Amino acid sequence: MDKRTLIERAERARLLLNDDLFAEMLTHVRLEALNALAVVSADDRTAILRQQAIVTVTGEIKDRLEACITATGEKDGGYSQSQEEAL
Numbered sequence: 001m002d003k004r005t006l007i008e009r010a011e012r013a014r015l016l017l018n019d020d021l022f023a024e025m026l027t028h029v030r031l032e033a034l035n036a037l038a039v040v041s042a043d044d045r046t047a048i049l050r051q052q053a054i055v056t057v058t059g060e061i062k063d064r065l066e067a068c069i070t071a072t073g074e075k076d077g078g079y080s081q082s083q084e085e086a087l
Contacts, residue, residue, distance in 0.1 A: 006072045013068035030058040 001009075016022050033054035040047045 003072075006068075010069045010072040013065040017062070017065050017069075026058050026061060030055055033058070 033051040037048065037051045037055070040051065042048075
């Protein structure tokens with residue numbers, strides 16, 4: 001993947017991470033799954049695995065978006081405008 005594509009993906013990831021509705025929905029889904037885990041029967045393996053998977057996936061989505069940003073060095077200062085123009 002070229003640097004320009006990495007930068008574009010990082011910007012899209014940043015927009016999602018900073019989107020209030022997206023963050024709210026991701027948090028809501030995660031909390032619902034955690035609450036369901038707190039009350040599910042210990043014998044209901046299917047329900048336990050489903051809720052654990054939801055918790056894992058919601059965390060993974062955020063981690064992957066952050067990784068898109070980190071891949072460009074954006075969290076460490078990133079590319080300057082002149083570097084972007086040189087691409």
